[in-house]
Each structure stands twice: as C-alpha cells, then as structure tokens.
Amino acid sequence: MASDPLEDVFNIEERFYNEGYEQGLRDGVQAGRIEGRSFGMEKGFEKFLESGRLAGKAVVWANRVPPQAVGAAGAKEPCTLPQLPKNARLEKNINTLYALVEPDTLSTANSDEAVQDFDDRVKRALGKAKIVERMAGGSSAKETS
Incomplete structure (x- = not known):
C-alpha cells in the first residue's frame, strides 16, 4: 500500500520541533561567539x-627617586611630590615593577x-607595587583606580 496521506499531518509537530531546534542551535552558536x-x-x-596603571605608578616612583649626583651649578627645580628615600632596594623594586609591565x-x-x-607578569607586578608602596609610605587601598 502507498504511504499514508495523513502521515505528514501526524508528524508535523516533530518536524517543526526539529526545525526549531536546529535553528535555535545555529542562533545559539552565533550568539555565543559574539558574547x-x-x-x-x-x-x-x-x-x-x-x-598601564601599574606602569604609570612605576614611572612616577622612578621620577621621585633622588638623582645619583646633584650638580652644584644646576638650579634646583621645584618638586611637587616629595622625594623618595635614597634606597637601593627601593630603586631595584621600582625598576623591576616597570620591567614587568613595560607596554612594549x-x-x-x-x-x-x-x-x-x-597574567603572571601583572600578578608579580601587583606584588612589587605593594612592596614599593609600603617602602614609599603610600597607601594602595585608599587610591582610586
């Protein structure tokens, strides 16, 4: 006997379900990629x-470190930020901090x-920044980022 003429009518719900499922799957994959x-x-x-924030802090701290030798003939420029204490360990930590987050x-x-x-470099730089902040007398928790 030939196929039942009403078979398409009886299976319409399953056909629409499968079409909707396939379309939803395609749309979901595309939306997932976008998201x-x-x-x-x-x-x-x-x-x-x-x-970038850490690199900026490192540059500011590096510029606050007192110069190696001050010339007697040079005029002293006014400094709006106080100089950091002369400390080789502090300078080393500042240089390491900048090296970790140097943009280039x-x-x-x-x-x-x-x-x-x-992620590893930024995490290590955050640790160095905390060390430098403690040595420089700054506070990281109160600063706005």
Whole structure:
C-alpha cells in the first residue's frame, strides 16, 4: 500500500520541533561567539588598564627617586611630590615593577601561553607595587583606580 496521506499531518509537530531546534542551535552558536568575543575584549581591556596603571605608578616612583649626583651649578627645580628615600632596594623594586609591565614588552597575542605570561607578569607586578608602596609610605587601598 502507498504511504499514508495523513502521515505528514501526524508528524508535523516533530518536524517543526526539529526545525526549531536546529535553528535555535545555529542562533545559539552565533550568539555565543559574539558574547564570548565581547567578554574576552572586556577582560583584556581590564587587564591592560591595570598594567598601564601599574606602569604609570612605576614611572612616577622612578621620577621621585633622588638623582645619583646633584650638580652644584644646576638650579634646583621645584618638586611637587616629595622625594623618595635614597634606597637601593627601593630603586631595584621600582625598576623591576616597570620591567614587568613595560607596554612594549607585553604580548597582545591571544594564545594560552601569552595570556598566562601576561597574567603572571601583572600578578608579580601587583606584588612589587605593594612592596614599593609600603617602602614609599603610600597607601594602595585608599587610591582610586
């Protein structure tokens, strides 16, 4: 006997379900990619903002370190920020901090290794910044970022 003429009518619900499922799956994959990319860009921006903030602090601290030798003939320029104490360990920590977050050396690649290296460097730089803040007498908790 030929196929039942009402078979399409009886299976219409399943056919529409399968079509809707496939379309929802395609739309979900596309929306997931868009959301993932947006989230990744947001997190990347936050990480680079933090590294830039730390690099800026390192530059300010480096400029507050007293110069090695002051010439007697040179006129003294007014300084709006107080000089940091002359301390070789403090200078070393400031230099290390800047080396960790120097913008030219940070990778913008999106590989697992590059992201892990970036996160590790920023984490180490945060530790150095806390050390320098304690030695310089600054407070990190009260500063606005």
